[in-house]
Amino acid sequence: MQTKRAIFPNKFLPYALLAPQLAITFVFFFWPAAQAVKQSFYKEDPFGLSSRFVGLANYTKLFQEPDYLNSIGRTAVFAISTTGLALILALIFAVAVDRLIRSRNAYTTLLLWPYAVAPAVAGILWWFMFNPTVGILPYMLDVVGYDWNHRLNQTDAMILIVLAASWKQISYNFIFFLAGLQAIPKSLKEAAAIDGAGPVKSFFTIILPLLSPTSFFLLVVNIVSALFDTFAIIDATTAGGPAQGTNVLVYKVYQDGFIGLNLGSSAAQSVILMAVVILLTVIQFRYIERRVQY
Amino acid sequence: MSSIVLKDVRKVYAGNVEAVKGVSIDIADGEFIVLVGPSGCGKSTLLRMIAGLEEISSGEVSIGDRVVNRVDPANRDIAMVFQNYALYPHMSVYNNLAYGLKNRGMAKAEIDRRVKEAARILEIGDYLDRKPRALSGGQRQRVAMGRAIVREPAAFLFDEPLSNLDAKLRVQMRVEIKKLQKDLGTTSVYVTHDQLEAMTLADRLVVLNGGSIEQIGAPIDVYDKPASTFVASFIGSPAMNLIDAKADASGLAAAKGEGLSGANAYGREAYVVGVRPEHLKVLRGEAAAPADAALTLRMKVKVLEPVGAESYLYGELPNGGASLVVRVESHETFAIGEMVTLHAPAKDVHFFDAQSGRRIEG
DSSP states (O other): OOOOOOOOOOSSSHHHHHHHHHHHHHHIIIHHHHHHHHHHTTEOOOSSSEEEEOOTTTHHHHTTTTHHHHHHHHHHHHHHHHHHHHOOOHHHHHHHHHTOSSSSHHHHHHGGGGGGOOHHHHHHHHHHOOOOTTTEEEEHHHHHOOOTTTTTTTHHHHHHHHHHHHHHHHHHHHHHHHHHHHHOOHHHHHHHHHOOHHHHIIIIIIIIHHHHHHHHHHHHHHHHHHHHSOOHHHHHHHTSTTTTTTTOOHHHHHIIISOOOOHHHHHHHHHHHHHHHHHHHHIIIIIIITTOOO | OOOOEEEEEEETTTTTTTEEEEEEEEETTOOOEEEEOOOTSSHHHHHHHHHHHOSSSSSEEEETTTTTTTTTTTGGGEEOTTOOOOTTSEEEEHHHHHHHHTTTTOOOOHHHHHHHHHHHTTEEEEEETGGGGGSSSHHHHHHHHHHHHHHOEHHHHHHHHSTTSSHHHHHHHHHHHHHHHHHTOOOEEEEEEHHHHHHHHEEEEEEEEEEEEEEEHHHHHHHSOOBBHHHHHSSSSSSOOEEEEEEEEEEEEEESSSOOEEEOOTTOSSSEEEOOGOOOOOTTTTOOOOOTEEEEEEEEEEEEEOOEEEEEEEEOOOTTTEEEEEETTOOOOOOOOOEEEEEEEEOOOEEEETTTOOOOOO
């Protein structure tokens, strides 16, 4: 990518300008990350009074632990469902709004609002709506004969966190898809219409392929956010339960470390997550920055 | 191949904005029609109504004896070349050409034959595997044309197809489009704002202004006998000199300034007198205009603009009169402020109604 290079006459000015950001990154990312890496090689007592070097024991133990393997599976189900649901619904909304002329701005604004809601608040919102005792949705599901109880039923609990997590993500995806759709020249759609492609055919053969850079970008961003940015939603709705049913990796880091006080294992888990993020970021830079070729 | 007939076609947008105000044109089979006019004259809207991309508010469009007002663009048997080419960026050139045929369920072998044939005609055979972004502007233009010809449609519709090309390529493609259309004999409607493109390509010109037809005719007829001051100033470059004149029994005089004289050909009191820059002869010094001159003008020289093969001399009637332009020999030189005499014979002088701007004819 071609970027404009700014030339600073003073050699130290650019560093001075970067310093605050670098300081924040260092204090809140590199330092804790280094701590986590270090801690993952130690076994530490709950009060932090003594610690013992154990090498890779924390890691090897993790992959023998049924709870952790279960959590990987739950995370996969959660991330794939959330990403899939958020992408497909957002695309449908974007296509619908793109067809409008006068009411487009109103719908766009309304569809963006959920993104402004804090994750914990969104979690509480869904917790109330799905509350088996007082919630409106279990009441309605009861009418059609379904006994909703996410406190007992792991599937119900998973559905709840998937809905809560994707709800917010839809707004984000929607605005990207809408921008992507509006960037497609109108004449392309008209050319396709003259070329005998109906609305469905032209969507799948023209519009969707042209949206592929947007779609791929959103896919990566959504997976990252489903993996790491959903702590608040899970904590506010299911808290990992019932019986580990929604204990996804990022929540398990918290549970094992701050509730179970198994600091070494928790550190090892967060190092693994960090590796996954780095991998996804690399994929994103490799393919997005060079653009998906079409 | 077929004829296209427009019958009192109108386009009214929301808020009662009338973009096309009752246009009727009979386009014969195989004819090359150019719709020309300034931006906002409704020419593109008219073309898009023929294509089916724009709803027809009232009136009737028929393609080959079939009224198509309510027919989808896909089923009108037309192909369109867009200003920005509208090539599918994710498809190879081959697939760009084949897309419309595949959608119609044509057999693979026949698609292949047609694409290869079009590629041969347009000399794009070497690029069939490339994506549009790997092509130059001229090559893209050819692919866009190819997409139209593989369809073997009843009519080609061109929406300013050359305006994104540089000047040299534009002239080259203009010649090729004309040749291609003559070879294929396909009825064509071509929209442009460039009067030169319109003149060179058209079998017949349709000059549009403000949503209405000003004049329909062969390019040379439109040039020789413009129906209104609008057409007179739009067709031809530089534009025709148009001078407000008053008249009485003794002859013509400039409405503003002085230095105009001539015969009062139609016995009226006021005219707009028109004469093309290339039809005026220049006399220097105090030489008198010949006896057969129907119009004589005195001009104070302001600018000489050489364009190579010829030069254009700009000036005005003395004492704040109308601006004038005249074509002169390329190497002739003039002093700024020099007074010259211009004259033209009766056959080259046009008279227009002072109010309506319509042409007056005897």
